[in-house]
Amino acid sequence: MITLTQIKQILTDHNPNTTENLALESAKITRQFFGRTISLYAPLYLSNFCSSYCTYCGFHSHNRIQRIKLSVEEMHKEMSYVAKTGIENILLLTGESYNVTPTSYLKEAVDVTKNYFTSISLEVHPMDTDEYRELYLNGVDGITVYQETYDRERYQEVHVSGVKSNYDYRYATPERAAKAGIRQISLGILLGLSDVTEDLYALYQHLCYMEKNYPGVEYSVSFPRLRTIKGREFAICDIDDITFIKIICLTRIHFPRVGINLSTRESPKLRDHAIEFGVTKISAGSNTSVGGYTLKPEEDQDPQFDIEDKRSVAEIVQMLKEKNFDPVFTDWRPIGNELTERR
């Protein structure tokens, strides 16, 4: 495994040749393991109720935004709209409210989702293994859960209250999901919260631990960079584009088969380049507000984060084809999840 010192050396090396060489190696590995294919997905926000207070997040419990939770009828409306764009991989998101969006609500949402999409992932509050198992058996394929930062002290500073303030419970979440049988698990760090070198190294260690103990899971990682939100109240350390690209390349070189996701919070220019050397899955035509696709006019929306890449799914597909990539909509097929015996 790459050492902390090596990561630091690379991230602080200002020689453009270092970046170029990293990108060349990373591109080579990406093409070998993924070919020229890019998977597409879209996020769909079910609720923005949240009982955690995370200082950087637009949905946090103290923020004065309109709280909404989609009804089943509204879910149909939103999902039908997204499905018509061709998207088959859906990421369902909520704030972290155990009372407003409990497992029973999520199960209901998954039941609706199965009518429209072939692969269902959740980015919701961390749960216990039994709850993950229930959702897995109900048809959930993937869980996304970011530690945000692995720096304990900083973690406590920015996750002030709510379940999310429990560092250890969150750290063990991917493991609980894996134990429940979940097929795809996505880890990540929120770039800008803390020292990037330390966070990246800790993420790699987390990933290595998961790979070793739960080898059957398909892993992916994300590196969201902090963006402006309504009511944000603390300073961040900016991660520039060069460092960001280096992080993607380093990850690809050290984890050749791990998926790397990139959301629409990044600019079209950066996204169009990043797919050349490491990123393998991108969101398209995204809206990050509850009911944002069909239910609420743009001026009334409270997005979790602002979108930089506003291109539609069709425009993203067009871009991919022009750049000689095959856009992949279908990468999984529901086969009826069952309990698996661990050997």
Add this chain to the structure above:
Amino acid sequence: MNPSTLTTSLTIQDEPLIIAGKSFTNRFLLGTGKFKNKKDLAESIEASGAEIVTVALRRIDLERHEDNILEYIPKNVTLLVNTSGARNAKEAVRIAHLVREAGYGNWIKIEVINDSKYLLPDNAETIKATEILSKENFVVLPYIYPDLYVARELVKAGAATVMPLGSFIGSNQGLKAKEFIQVLIDEIDLPIIVDAGIGFPSQAAEAMEIGADAVLANTAVATAGRPALLAKAFAMAIQAGRLGYLSKLPVKKDLASPSSPLTGFLYENDNTIERR
């Protein structure tokens, strides 16, 4: 391509490759993942003359009907759907059932992988899935790590072929497992199709020279600058390797061997001895 078209003065007698009673003259199988567009795939199938093409069920778009991968595979090509994504026998069986229900025939390549880092096949689970699916009248082509005992179990379980990996999937490292594949070729009375890790036509030729019945390649072709050209090169190399095998190649020797045998003088007057 028919071997006999290679030369006008030499007719080569070769038997077709027979899998579950179906006859194939082309011994190159092409995988369909990782292509940058489906046109490249279609051209690669055509250029190589591949008669068996593998597709992952997870990549078949059953709902959307535009740009479906199946539209690019000619009807006369045998579709071999694989169980990519299955982590155990149960999941492989469920995928096979979906394949049949969707009307994609009963040929199934079992891929059970429960390790996302090395992507090595789980032989034990593969045997279980083969047993179940063969009983259900599927034509089962299991993908394995080359192991003689496993291959024997697969024969008992009703497999139609055995598909040992040459090296890590997608690695282009060639026949790293050569000695063990050779054991399967020598001991197992089913077609042995070398699958995974074959990155260069020369490696495919090598597999055929040692007696493999066919070779499957995917990543190398899909990620080449000109996929159709490489697909054709693979088909030709496989044919060349096959001819080499049929020719009863000279055996490689560790030491120099004298062209006049050391003990030849003992048999100087014996005309029944065949001279090398």
